[in-house]
Amino acid sequence: MAENQLANNQNSSDEIDLGQLFQLIGRGFNSIFRFILRVFLYLKRNVYILIGLVILGLAIGYGLTQIISKKLKIEVIVKPNMESKNYLYDVIDEIQSKIIAKDTLFFESIGVENIEFSGLKVEISRVVEEDNTENDLQYLELLQSFENTDAIADILRAELQNKSSFNHRITFFYNNPEIGNEFAKRLMDYINTNEYFDKLIMVYRENASSRIEANQKLLQQVDEIITNYTNGLAVERNNSLSERIVLDNQEQMNIADLFEYKNLLIKDIETKKLELEESDEPVSIINFGKSQVVQKAFFAKKIILIPLVLVSLFFLISFLTYLNRKSNEISE
Template sequence: MEEKSPTNNTSSDEIDLGQLFELIKKGFHKVFIGILRVFLYFKKNLLILVLLGVVGVGLGYGLKQISTITKKTEVIVKPNFESKDYLYGIVNELQSKIKGKDNEFYSSIGIDLEAIKGFKIEIEPVQESNNKVVNLEESLKYLEYLGNLKDDNSIKQVVKNEVLASSYVNHKISFLYKDAKMGQDAAEKIISYINKNKYFQELKEIYLDNAESQIRENEALVKQIDLLVTNYTKALGSKNGTSGDGMVLLGGEEGLDIPQLLNLKNKLIETTGTNKLEIKEQQETIKILNFGGPQQIKQAFFTKGLVLIPSILIFLFFVWSFIKYLNKKTKELL
């Protein structure tokens, strides 16, 4: 057989490299032509694009000026006397009366519903710390496990409601409105109305009376303990002694357990402090933790309108130009 010549292989390699360089050259040429066409397109339509940008900025600024800014007041509250269900119920009722334009009801609490444009009430639980959220998730997972053991949706829902109720202590009531002065005044009147529920007012009086009675009794017992300890201390003499367990022995009389009395005194003082704190916190059915002032709500569209509207107009022009180009190519093919 005749062997292939090495020169033929070398020549073939040179031809392949030449074709490769030619393809690269053509590729760069097409890229350059593409960039040139884009440049020419923007140069040809520069005036239109600038005009669309100016018109868009003008429209965005105009909409921002004529748009009415919504404001809100946020009130952080803590329901006392297990009044959480009442709180959510009354807020939903008040919002329903707004939708139903119940002017008579709102006039009875000193609010001119017609004058407050865009007035709205919302309520939601305040999220607690991450640890409490994790505990809530674990409780709900355990609840799902219990649900798998017994197919009783009613019991499962009751337990779930109890878990959720114990997980959220504070709640946020939001009032939305247009006029800052009238909106803030309406928010104060509505919170006052919520706290005037007759049932919870009577319940509050009972709670406060019980707490004050317990404080008086505890303080009286503390005084008696102090008097006992003082008298027994004075009665100590050389013929008396103290047992190893801290009990004071007085000449044949029954011993006095000093450590136990002091422990009881500390518990009484602690209970008294807790009762005083409860009296402070339970002056209202719905304890107001923070009553915020009017604040502006950010409206994304109008705040970004100066950039968004010109961008939309320019984008629509590009779409129109592309459709026009496709239409031209279609006519050439036909």
């Protein structure tokens, strides 16, 4: 009997707890609904004011966009040569400091006359390249075929220099479209004017030219050896010839190695010619862009920003007014 009574009390207690829980949930939904209703009534009472503020903000923003000139920019994609990356960043910082200081003498010395410093700015950033992990792995596998050759050192040195020397973007900002293009060209000429790198480029080009000339002589000798061997095969076609040839009574050479050596000489000549073409200046210009308007983010545009500011101020004033009224009620 006592056990049945305890079970009944526990069931009734559970029912009471569930009832209280449902009541709390209902009160929560009612509070949310009342809050939404109050916000709706607030917006309904002030809808004309809000519409007026939006229209006023759009008009002010449109007027400012017509009065204030658009900011322009030119983007130049460059590639530093011969470890000139640090120099490139330092000289960009130097130019920007001259702009901040409004150093007219400096800009006149590089050929920029009657400069307007309003809106002028120079920035530099690294061009982020796509991840080509799969292609890099295939290239490493290809390099294994050159591991026992003399060309592997030069190939690895060139590739390491290429991987550590990213392309960079120099951005010139300005307001006056009449001086923008000339301003960017004069500054690029100034960046590529450096006595140290001029001497280094001269030595570098002389070494590359000498290497090309020496390789071409070796290539001519290899071609003569291959030609003589081919002629020998034609004359002694009926004789049993081995796969190896003898040069001036010296040790035998594998004809397959000779062809491989020829291909390496050709590749080295092509690489050095490409280096000569690329190493003409301390900083190679890959692409000199055209003048373009600076595109701002949607909410950063004046025609959108000003209405948002006006509406936000209205909400802030309304909230402060509400707090002031409540505080007066409590004080009374």
